[in-house]
Amino acid sequence: MQRDPNREKSPLIPESITPNDVDMVVRVQLKTLTPENAEMVARHLAMVSLLIDQDPELAHKHALSAARRAGRIAVVRETVGVTAYTVGDYPLALRELLAHRRISGSNDQLPLIVDSERGMNRPDRALKMAREADRKTLTPAVRVNLAIATSGARLDLGENELALSELEIPELNPAKVFDYSPPLFRAYANTLEILGRAEDAKKWADLAQRAEIALAGKPDDVLEIVEEIEIPKFADRPKFDPTDKPRPSFERKPFENRGTGKSNRGSDGPGKAGRSAPRGR
Structure with missing residues (x-):
């Protein structure tokens, strides 16, 4: 059969990369494919994991190559959505992440769906999408990511x-630190600064930095950081003033979510704590 000259060539994969470089849960999803096709798809997904931080554009090409071979597999659609988000193609990210949710029934990538709507300058739709899930059913990490996305909207x-107020969820606990705590604390600090509460903002920014340092030393532990910071109830604050100056879109950095297979370490963006795309060994 003659090759379509208009079809984009798949990026090369080193021989050392094998299907074993992705999680078993990913390989299980690929069992509906022929063995040869499943192997190539798994290797492309492994390359996404390897490249996403150093070369997101190339990682995205690998994700697209996997999709050309296995476009009906949930984890493949998810990976394309995450890499599209990473390179700033928000319409494609939204389409693929919605497809993943439809196929899998999972809301794990809802924060990225919401933030993709923000990326398309549709904050109202972002908030509407955020209300589609019962937050009690989400994992704490996904709940944190969603809170940061809705706060940005x-x-x-x-x-x-x-x-x-969107950020004032049970996970905003200055006494205990989890992987998702630093980005949540930092988002809270940034919002306090926008509101002109510089002293409170500094406390939370310092707490975020201390939490990151503590987690770097003990990444798998739940750490206690004794800190007496009272979170005021929303009812105690001044009512929303419609004359508040809108801040420019995307002053806060969008998610740094990576469906890459690395450990669920938080960062400046909230996405890493709740990702669920292909994970490496």
Whole structure:
């Protein structure tokens, strides 16, 4: 059969990369493919994991190559969505992540769906999407990511007080630190700064930095950081003032979510704590 000259060539994969470089749960999803096709798809997904931080554009090409071979597999659609988000192709990210949710029934990537709507300058739709899931059914990490995304959408709309309240979830606990804590603390600090509460913002920014340092030393532990910071109830704050100045969209960095297969370490963006795309060994 003659090759279509218009079809983009797949990026090369080193011989050392094998299907064993992705998790068993991923390989199980690929069992509906022929053995040869499953092997190539798994190797492309492994390359996504390897390249996403150093060369996201090339990682995205590997994800697209996997999709050309296995476009109906949930984890493949998810991976394309995550890499598209990473390179800033928000329409493609939204389409693929919605397809993944439809196929898998999972809301694990809902935060990226919401933030992709933000990336397309549609904060109202972002908030609507965020309300589609029962947050009690989400894992703590995904719940944190979703809170940060919805807070960003509120900021895009100039609803700064509401943006702060979106972050005031049970996981905003200054006494205990998990992988998802640093990005949540930092988002809270940034929003406090936007509201002109510089002293409170510094406390939370310092706490985020201390949490990151503590987690770097003991990545698998739940750490206690004794800190007396009282989180005011939303009802105690001034009511939302419609004259609040809207802040420019995307002043806060969008998610740094990576469906890459690395450990679920938090970073400046919230996405890493709740990702669920192919994971490496």
